Amino acid sequence: MSVKGAQTQSAPLRSWDWKAWRIAVRLNGTIRPAGTDALGVVMRFSGWRVLREGLSGNRGWGPHWRDPDPKAEYDAVIIGGGGHGLATAYYLAKDHGMTNIAVLERGYLGGGNVGRNTTIVRANYYLPGNSEFYSHSLKLWEGLEQDLNYNAMMSQRGILNVFHNDAQRDAAVRRANAIINQGDDAEILTRAQLRDMVPQLNYDGNRFPIQGALLQRRAGTARHDAVAWGFARAADLRGVDLIQNCEVTGIRTEGGRVTGVETGRGTIRAKTVAMAAAGRSSQVAALAGLTLPIESYVLQAFVTEGLKPIIDHVITFAEGHLYISQSDKGGLVFGSYLDLYASYAARGNLPMVEHTMEACMAMMPAIGKAKLLRGWGGIMDMTPDGSPIIDRTPIEGLYLNAGWCYGGFKATPASGQCYAHLIATGRPHDAAAGFRLDRFETGRGLMDEEATGAQHNLH
Amino acid sequence: MRITCPLCGERDRREFTYRGAALDAPAADDGAEAWHSHVHLRQNPAGPLEEWWHHQQGCGSWIRVRRDTVSHVMLASALAKPEDADGGSA
Ligand SMILES: Cc1cc2nc3c(=O)[nH]c(=O)nc-3n(C[C@H](O)[C@H](O)[C@H](O)COP(=O)(O)OP(=O)(O)OC[C@H]3O[C@@H](n4cnc5c(N)ncnc54)[C@H](O)[C@@H]3O)c2cc1C
Numbered sequence: 021m022s023v024k025g026a027q028t029q030s031a032p033l034r035s036w037d038w039k040a041w042r043i044a045v046r047l048n049g050t051i052r053p054a055g056t057d058a059l060g061v062v063m064r065f066s067g068w069r070v071l072r073e074g075l076s077g078n079r080g081w082g083p084h085w086r087d088p089d090p091k092a093e094y095d096a097v098i099i100g101g102g103g104h105g106l107a108t109a110y111y112l113a114k115d116h117g118m119t120n121i122a123v124l125e126r127g128y129l130g131g132g133n134v135g136r137n138t139t140i141v142r143a144n145y146y147l148p149g150n151s152e153f154y155s156h157s158l159k160l161w162e163g164l165e166q167d168l169n170y171n172a173m174m175s176q177r178g179i180l181n182v183f184h185n186d187a188q189r190d191a192a193v194r195r196a197n198a199i200i201n202q203g204d205d206a207e208i209l210t211r212a213q214l215r216d217m218v219p220q221l222n223y224d225g226n227r228f229p230i231q232g233a234l235l236q237r238r239a240g241t242a243r244h245d246a247v248a249w250g251f252a253r254a255a256d257l258r259g260v261d262l263i264q265n266c267e268v269t270g271i272r273t274e275g276g277r278v279t280g281v282e283t284g285r286g287t288i289r290a291k292t293v294a295m296a297a298a299g300r301s302s303q304v305a306a307l308a309g310l311t312l313p314i315e316s317y318v319l320q321a322f323v324t325e326g327l328k329p330i331i332d333h334v335i336t337f338a339e340g341h342l343y344i345s346q347s348d349k350g351g352l353v354f355g356s357y358l359d360l361y362a363s364y365a366a367r368g369n370l371p372m373v374e375h376t377m378e379a380c381m382a383m384m385p386a387i388g389k390a391k392l393l394r395g396w397g398g399i400m401d402m403t404p405d406g407s408p409i410i411d412r413t414p415i416e417g418l419y420l421n422a423g424w425c426y427g428g429f430k431a432t433p434a435s436g437q438c439y440a441h442l443i444a445t446g447r448p449h450d451a452a453a454g455f456r457l458d459r460f461e462t463g464r465g466l467m468d469e470e471a472t473g474a475q476h477n478l479h
Numbered sequence: 480m481r482i483t484c485p486l487c488g489e490r491d492r493r494e495f496t497y498r499g500a501a502l503d504a505p506a507a508d509d510g511a512e513a514w515h516s517h518v519h520l521r522q523n524p525a526g527p528l529e530e531w532w533h534h535q536q537g538c539g540s541w542i543r544v545r546r547d548t549v550s551h552v553m554l555a556s557a558l559a560k561p562e563d564a565d566g567g568s569a
Contacts, residue, residue: 302523313519315499316548361497364525364549369480371493404519460519461511475518477499 064169084249085256090263090285094122096292096443097281099268099304101125103134103244103429104421105296106251107436108443109260110168115437116444119259124283126267130248133298134429136366136398138321138355140334140343141430142179142239144206146198149454149467150407155202156451157434158238164433170250173243173348179334180209180218181234182383188338192234199236207235220330221384228339228382241334241345247432271308271418278308278417294419294443299364299399301422308415312422313404313460315476317358318397319426320368322376324390326350331384340379344387352390354380358400358426360477368397400426404460406479407467410439410448411457419443420457425479483556486538498531501543501563525549531559 063069063082073080096112098105101123112118125131143158145151165172183189189208196206214233215223223230256262263285270282271293280289297304305312327350334345344354356376359368373395380387403409403423408431410421421439424431438452448455459465460474472478480492500521505513528548534540541559546552 300525302521303525306522311516311520311522313521315521315523316525362500362523362528362530362548363551365551369492369551461515476521477497 065171084253085262088261088263090122090124090261090266090283090288092287093280093289094261095120095290096294097121097288097290098123098294098296099281100132100296100298100300101127101129101248101252101262101264102132102296102298103130103248103251103432104298104424104435104439105294106130106248106255106262107432108294108296108421108439109262109436110251110255110258111437111440112444113255113258113260115440118440118444122261122263122288123255124266124268124281124288125262125264126284128264129252129262130245133398133400134248134432135245136321136396137244137429138343138345138353139241139244139429140179140239140345141174141242142236142334143202143204143430144179144181144195144199144234144236144239145469146195146202147407147467147469149465150469151198151202153434153438153451153454154430155204156438157431158204160433160437161242161430162238164242164247164250168250168254170246170253171243172246172250174240175242175348176238176240177333177345178235178237179239179336180214181336181338182214182221182230183233183338184228184231186231189231192232196234205236205238207237209233209235218331218333218335220386221335222382225382228337239334241347242429243348244429247429251432251436268304268307271304273308273415273418276414276416278415292417292419292443294421294439296421296439298422298424298428299401301401301420305413305420305422308413308418310413310415310420312409312420313457314401314423315362316364317360317400317402318363318365318368319355319358319400320372320376320395320397321353321355322373322395323347323351323353323393324387325393327352327390330386335383337379337383340375340382342376342379342383344380344383351393352387358402359397363397364399366397366399368395400424402476402479404476404478405466405468405474406470408435408455409457410435410442410452410455412442413457480551481553482532482534482542482544483553484534484537484540484542485556485558486540487534490534490537494534494536495542496533496535498533498541501529501531527554 109123143154145154199206211232267284268281272279278293295304331346336343341356359372409423438449441449466474468474481489483489532542543557545555
């Protein structure tokens with residue numbers, strides 16, 4: 021469970037660290053609480069510390085969080101230890117002072133989609149509802165590493181959405197204007213400007229010539245595992261119990277009110293239960309008798325062997341939905357469409373592998389020289405309009421965070437903060453007020469970014 | 480993944496287009512709630528699912544398939560019946 025290797029991040033010591041240290045000591049009661057070093061001092065990451073550890077055989081690093089047994093009762097429990105569940109716990113503790121809470125994870129922390137995605141972070145959505153939310157999220161990303169004191173390898177390398185024809189350029193311009201109106205950055209690059217920046221693309225392909233791109237410079241990538249670990253550690257330091265190997269198998273209600281959950285590790289009482297189970301949202305909601313507007317599909321991703329730097333940005337190719345970036349280890353990380361059928365297999369099928377490779381070859385034939393190392397799949401909770409849900413449920417005290425489709429990684433900090441706000445105050449956060457569960461029933465406020473219609477199997 | 484067409488046998492998934500869960504459509508005057516439920520809400524099972532596939536690049540049949548969504552194993556397959564057309568056509 022511990023994380024190997026040093027993380028570098030220098031930040032001034034702030035008062036909450038000492039508070040967190042006291043919490044850690046109080047809760048754990050051992051000589052060396054998780055998150056503290058051999059002297060019992062909170063294990064803050066800094067350049068100085070990396071140096072010291074490097075000179076002393078790296079013997080001072082401890083586990084990043086405790087491994088507590090579940091208590092019989094909490095003020096709130098969160099179902100799902102992915103990015104969203106962990107971020108929710110962190111912001112409940114940080115923004116609202118709720119520390120008697122637990123995150124219940126059926127596997128290990130970060131073993132779900134938060135550790136399977138292609139790590140793209142951006143704020144280039146354009147419909148009201150999504151627009152302000154992803155804008156808010158990108159701002160949180162920009163301060164996240166300092167906030168968590170954790171190196172999430174946030175890299176604002178810019179995203180280039182390449183277009184091939186006039187219609188796509190018009191759509192890109194419209195989107196760019198919407199992004200600028202929401203207060204974020206967007207630029208339209210001509211073909212010559214783009215070529216200057218990224219010469220290695222196939223500009224004159226017969227079928228998909230490249231005519232320019234929409235650039236958002238503040239977008240980029242972050243190390244997905246580190247985001248989960250950073251939120252986990254920061255939540256743990258504030259007293260949140262992170263409980264792994266703890267599958268929720270039942271949700272208890274009494275007179276229309278939630279009273280707790282059944283788990284593989286016993287019954288846990290709680291008046292507030294917050295679901296954040298991503299691909300498994302339908303199963304978890306069914307435990308409370310709820311049927312969601314969600315179908316689960318598999319999305320694949322791929323990585324090549326490590327290469328010298330060749331792609332400096334995140335690049336998306338309009339035809340074929342390809343998106344690609346290069347990890348700091350040198351691997352090209354990419355993916356494209358969902359496998360378009362309902363699936364809970366965390367692996368996809370060959371037709372979509374083939375399609376994705378074809379899109380790579382169309383965009384940048386040089387990629388054909390690279391050897392593919394791995395491919396994998398994750399289960400996506402798809403809503404009819406392709407946008408998420410952060411809302412109450414008809415059961416008092418039971419909350420829903422779901423429907424992130426293939427785009428929930430970039431949402432992680434804002435999803436956690438907005439969900440925590442709803443849970444703690446009973447009111448939706450301004451940035452997430454559009455993520456209502458009833459929009460499918462009423463037809464009001466649908467956010468169909470792709471304009472394909474708000475029905476299943478179209479996004 | 481290979482899908483069994485009752486007419487053509489086991490064929491590559493590429494020949495088929497997916498329609499989604501096989502559901503009985505409400506009557507036209509059944510009201511908004513029934514239609515909301517039909518269009519949006521899903522059992523979304525991790526396990527056997529009844530669903531429609533169209534053998535678009537094969538014999539052109541609409542097929543009702545029972546498939547395990549966890550293992551992708553085909554459990555049953557039958558041609559659509561005329562009365563399915565109300566709920567199943569794309
Ligand atoms: C291949 C791929 C590429 C992607 N690329 C991007 C991208 O580039 N950018 C982007 O923004 N998004 C991307 N996404 C989407 C993003 O990863 C997800 O939307 C997001 O991670 C979902 O939220 P989460 O992190 O909380 O999910 P998860 O990490 O899946 O967390 C849910 C957790 O709930 C747990 N759980 C489920 N049932 C129970 C239960 N009964 N009891 C207890 N625990 C339970 C699971 O074990 C899991 O750990 C991608 C996804 C995939 C699969």
